[in-house]
Amino acid sequence: MTAALIDGNALSRQLREEVTHRAAALRARGHTPGLAVILVGDNPASQVYVRNKVKACHDTGMHSVLEQYPATMTEAELLSRVEALNHDDSIHGILVQLPLPDHIDAQKVIEAISPEKDVDGFHIASAGALMTGMPGFWPCTPYGCMKMLESINYDLRGKHAVVIGRSNIVGKPMALMLLQKNATVTICHSATRDLKAQTLQADVIVAAVGKRNVLTADMVKPGAVVIDVGMNRNDEGKLCGDVDFAGVKEVAGWITPVPGGVGPMTITMLMVNTLESAERRAAAA
Numbered sequence: 001m002t003a004a005l006i007d008g009n010a011l012s013r014q015l016r017e018e019v020t021h022r023a024a025a026l027r028a029r030g031h032t033p034g035l036a037v038i039l040v041g042d043n044p045a046s047q048v049y050v051r052n053k054v055k056a057c058h059d060t061g062m063h064s065v066l067e068q069y070p071a072t073m074t075e076a077e078l079l080s081r082v083e084a085l086n087h088d089d090s091i092h093g094i095l096v097q098l099p100l101p102d103h104i105d106a107q108k109v110i111e112a113i114s115p116e117k118d119v120d121g122f123h124i125a126s127a128g129a130l131m132t133g134m135p136g137f138w139p140c141t142p143y144g145c146m147k148m149l150e151s152i153n154y155d156l157r158g159k160h161a162v163v164i165g166r167s168n169i170v171g172k173p174m175a176l177m178l179l180q181k182n183a184t185v186t187i188c189h190s191a192t193r194d195l196k197a198q199t200l201q202a203d204v205i206v207a208a209v210g211k212r213n214v215l216t217a218d219m220v221k222p223g224a225v226v227i228d229v230g231m232n233r234n235d236e237g238k239l240c241g242d243v244d245f246a247g248v249k250e251v252a253g254w255i256t257p258v259p260g261g262v263g264p265m266t267i268t269m270l271m272v273n274t275l276e277s278a279e280r281r282a283a284a285a
């Protein structure tokens with residue numbers, strides 16, 4: 001193996017320790033940071049993720065409430081729960097777990113969350129703040145990827161970054177964050193004609209498609225940094241990313257594993273955003 005590993009679990013431990021200290025300082029001043037997580041329906045994967053988020057709150061000394069509702073919950077009922085949490089002073093972050101059942105308009109629910117409590121960074125006000133460089137919450141997954149690059153002291157200025165995937169949750173905000181650090185950014189997607197021609201030029205590759213083996217060793221320039229956002233299952237049912245890890249690790253300079261890479265960092269940045277929301281609230285009080 002030539003590539004060095006960027007260990008998301010280790011970096012998460014380090015960052016969560018800092019969160020724990022800052023949360024304790026807020027608690028001492030009577031401002032316990034609080035996260036509300038809403039889960040609608042009984043998607044088993046969502047249950048696991050949501051429990052991990054609640055546990056991360058507990059571990060860092062933050063208050064959390066988990067609200068679970070049946071899949072039959074109406075959109076109006078969900079909107080009124082969000083509205084109540086917007087006005088709840090013990091809550092600094094509101095997360096509505098996605099996906100939502102089909103009869104609920106997810107974007108409408110996200111826009112109902114107060115931007116001050118939008119710790120997922122999914123509200124259009126958060127997206128606009130990221131695009132214009134204004135203060136606001138950054139989506140946790142690409143934010144975590146930026147922290148991983150920071151952890152290896154990677155200077156993005158003038159580097160060519162290729163993002164594969166253009167979702168509102170990962171690909172697009174990822175490209176904006178890389179751009180803010182002065183990288184030259186290319187966004188590739190399903191209509192890109194020659195993906196390999198793009199990735200072979202890249203100093204940094206972020207794979208965020210949700211499909212196995214999107215990135216293979218022949219597509220990677222020696223020494224490149226490879227960040228794997230994918231969460232897929234292989235034929236044996238094991239968790240794997242979008243990157244052919246075994247092959248790419250022989251070519252890349254740095255690589256993130258799945259599991260133990262971007263996943264834990266996503267939860268860590270949720271803790272960071274919730275803490276920062278509470279800090280802003282305490283400063284305004």
Ligand SMILES: Nc1nc(=O)c2c([nH]1)NC[C@@H]1CN(c3ccc(C(=O)N[C@@H](CCC(=O)O)C(=O)O)cc3)C=[N+]21
Pocket residue numbers: 048049052095096097098099120140231239258259260261262263264265266267
């Ligand atoms: N409103 C909303 N916000 C989200 O942030 C959100 C969401 N909805 N819906 C689902 C996705 C998925 N997601 C993950 C977070 C952490 C891991 C994670 O920690 N993964 C572990 C492995 C976990 C396992 O073993 O299954 C790892 O990569 O090491 C995975 C997935 C957040 N999401």
